[in-house]
Amino acid sequence: MRGRSGYGSGAVLQAGGLKRLKKEMSSNAWVVRDEAGLREAVRRLENRPILACDLETTGLDPHRDTVLLVLIGDARLQVAVDARAFDDLRLLKPVLEREGLTVFHNAQFDLKFLKSLNLEVSRPQDTMVLEILLAGGRRVGPRTLKACCERRVGLSLDKAERTSFMNYEGELTDAQITYGLADVLATYHLFLEQTGAIEDAGLGRVARIEGAATDPFAELEYRGIHLDRSSWERLLEEARGAREATLQALRAAVRPVVNPDLFGHVSVNFDSESDLRDLFGRLGYEDLPDLTKATLSRLDHPLATALVEYRVHQKVLSSYGDEFLSHIHPVTGRLHPRFKQLGAATGRCSCEGPNLQSIQGGDRFRGAFSAPNGRMMVTADYSGCELRILAELSKDPAFLRVFQEGGDLHSLVASSMFGKQVSKTENPDLRSRAKAINFGLCYGMGAAGLARQISSSVEEAEDLLDRYFSEYPKVKQWLDMSADVAIGRGYCETMAGRRLYLDDMGDPERRQQIIRQAKNMPIQGTSADITKLAMARVARALRSRGKDAFLVNCVHDELVVETSESDADEVARLVRKEMVSAGEVFLKEVPTVVDVQVARHWAK
DNA sequence: GAGGCACGCGCC
DNA sequence: AAACGGCGCGTGCCTC
Structure with a gap:
């Protein structure tokens, strides 16, 4: 094979790094610049169970910058593909779409650039995401590849070469290739270390969910959303x-x-x-x-x-x-905010630049997020998601019955609490009180918080909570148990096993705050488990049926999909079906209800 | 002038 | 008596 190279200078792998890496790289690194070389590399890589992958690009924007290098390999073989030597890289498909895992550090970045080359990755994993999962809210330091490797592999990386790729136009240097390959090897070894820790902490299930959601998040960022x-x-x-x-x-x-x-x-x-x-x-x-x-x-x-x-x-x-x-992209004409897959310690994603999760509700502002000509928006949200999770977790029979009956949740709760007919028109004040409690409970609220919320006296609020808990005693039991257990073992967890480690107790005020977190996180975090699984299933279903449709927003319990007009109704049915099925993975005793709207705009 | 904080408020 | 979970972002205001 041509392009065999001997990168063993050690410029990248510093003292204290793994000698193994250096050795692996010096004897097994290949630079591919022609079709024959790429075919041979693919032949040797396409059956590997685990490969690490890293891209070097001229900048950060997949819609304007270009890929210089695709580096991919494992401990036995590493390949550096000079991307500019090829008209397209479709020959790489058998590697990226093989059965095995392809591991990146900050996969969203690389997946977006691969999308710009019309390449998809079948089973991506992200060592940055795994590191955040393992941290479970603990402040263990930066999540850069360098920092993760130092913590977990005892390997020190020299990132000095990184900036050399910015706006780079010349022939790639040995130093640049060595740098890229070192990152691939580092990512590979980091992943192996993390895998053991993930199993030890019971995080396997949530790691699979996150892995399946990584590409949908990349797709979300890459496609963007149109604003009128x-x-x-x-x-x-x-x-x-x-x-x-x-x-x-x-x-x-x-x-x-x-x-x-x-x-x-x-x-x-x-x-x-x-x-x-x-x-x-x-x-x-x-x-x-x-x-x-x-x-x-x-x-x-x-x-x-x-x-x-x-x-x-x-x-x-x-x-x-x-x-x-100013965030409207000059090339695509759309907004491309960043979705941080694990932006919140509970497991929720967050969004910035701009934040599409805090656009005012109602059609006034959301209506301006329109589908381009000939296209439609499907807006789908889980109805009462967190309260259903609370019902499922607590197994309170009366609370479960409320959901099984269907109808307006807050009215039903108010009716059972106060023994009166309640609807949105009859005794609406009782309904709004029940609603305040319903939401507040998910946040670990106490009587004082409730009193503030509904501007009543604390005594009145206590009375309301007493009524509520006498109607749904196991709800209270679960909330208290959740806090006790979490404090006892130092972490709380979601239904998928996602963890949030709790700080040591400080003063009584801090203790109360931790108790509220311990009550809330399993609820909020399970909602995130469900939504991320739903994103994976929706994206997979749209792709497998060849739909010209893709996710354009995720607002915690709501997904927005842009689709061609002709497919809109079918896409809507599909989105509902996949979201319901994701909900039913966790909600066994409570129905999963998804409201779906088809419109020219982001609806609701 | 950059960076960090508190505040207030948009969303779920 | 009793300060409800999770975010991002703009503004003012302080420090360096």
Whole structure:
């Protein structure tokens, strides 16, 4: 084979690194620059059970930057494919689509670039994700490949060469290839170390779920979502007008206590907490606990009223203004936020740049996320997901019955608590109280929190909780047991076995916080287990049926899929079916209900 | 000028 | 008497 190389200089593998790696690399590294070489490499790699893979690219953007090197191998053989020497890399398909695992560090990055080359990976695994799973919320240090290898393999990597790839156009140097191959070997050995630890911690099941969800997350980022810029800008214009009007009201409200400047203007920064505290002080409100909407609403003063309204518009303008629109990609014309697969310690993903998980509800803003011409959006969400999980976990017979009966959950709970007919129209106050408890319980709420939430006295709130728990005693038992067990063993876990290790107890306040986390995490985290499994199943189903459809957003218990118009109804059925099946993997005694909408826009 | 904090608030 | 879980992001304000 051509391109045999002897990279044994040790420039990359520092003292203290594994001599084994150095030896492996010096004798088994191959550079592939032509079709014959690639065919031979593929022949030798396509049956390997575990391969590590790493890409070197000219930058971070798969829609603008290019792949320089595809490096792939295991302890016995490593191949460096000079990507620019090939018109396309379809010859690699048998390797990437083989039965075995293909391991990356930060797989989303590499998978996106592989997508830009029309390559898919059948069974990716991600050592960065596994490292976060193993950490289970503990602060064990950075998750870079270098840091993970130092912690787990006792191997030290020199990352100095990394920046050389940025905007690189010349012939690849030996140093660059050696660097890439060292990363592949490091990833491979890191994965082997992690595998044992994953089994020891009972994390195998959740690791498989995460592995299956990795490509859907990469797809989500790569495809992006379309935003109708002109209708978005209309919303901003409305907000600008409304903010100006409320500013007039604000200035009028403070005029009695503020000296206008030389030009008769009132110069107060209504975004400044200290300015506002000063103003409220002059108006006789000295010791406000905070300046939140809830506190201001109780004041019944023109300044407070106007401030609450001002903030509504200011929030829109600051959240969705120029910075937001600057994220529209110049090449694709779409938003490509980053989805951090394990962004939250509970197992949820998070989203940034911009955050598509905090777009205001309702059609006003979400309606601007439209499908391009000839396409449709399917919006699907799990109905009452966390409460169903609480029912399943607690096995409370009455609570289970509420879900098995179907109908409006909060009304049913309110009816059984208060012994009265309750619906969205009959006794709606009782319904909203039941609703506050339902949600609050998932957060480990106590009587004080409930009292605050529904603006009642603490006694009243205690009474409500007593009623609730006498109706659903095993719910309380489970919540208390969950906290006790978690504190006893130092971690809590989801139904899939995902773990969150709890800090050592500090002061009583901190202890209470940990107890609330221990009650909440199994619920929130199991919801994440379900949604990630659903993402994997939905993506697989869409692909296997050859649908021109893909995920464009994930909002914790909600998936949004863009599809060709002609397939919309079939895709909607498919999305529902796969989401329900994912839910039923965990929810055995409670039905899984998924609401699906088909529209031109992101719905709800 | 960058970085970190507190605050407030959008979502689930 | 009693401060409900998980995020990202904009603003002001402080420090270096």
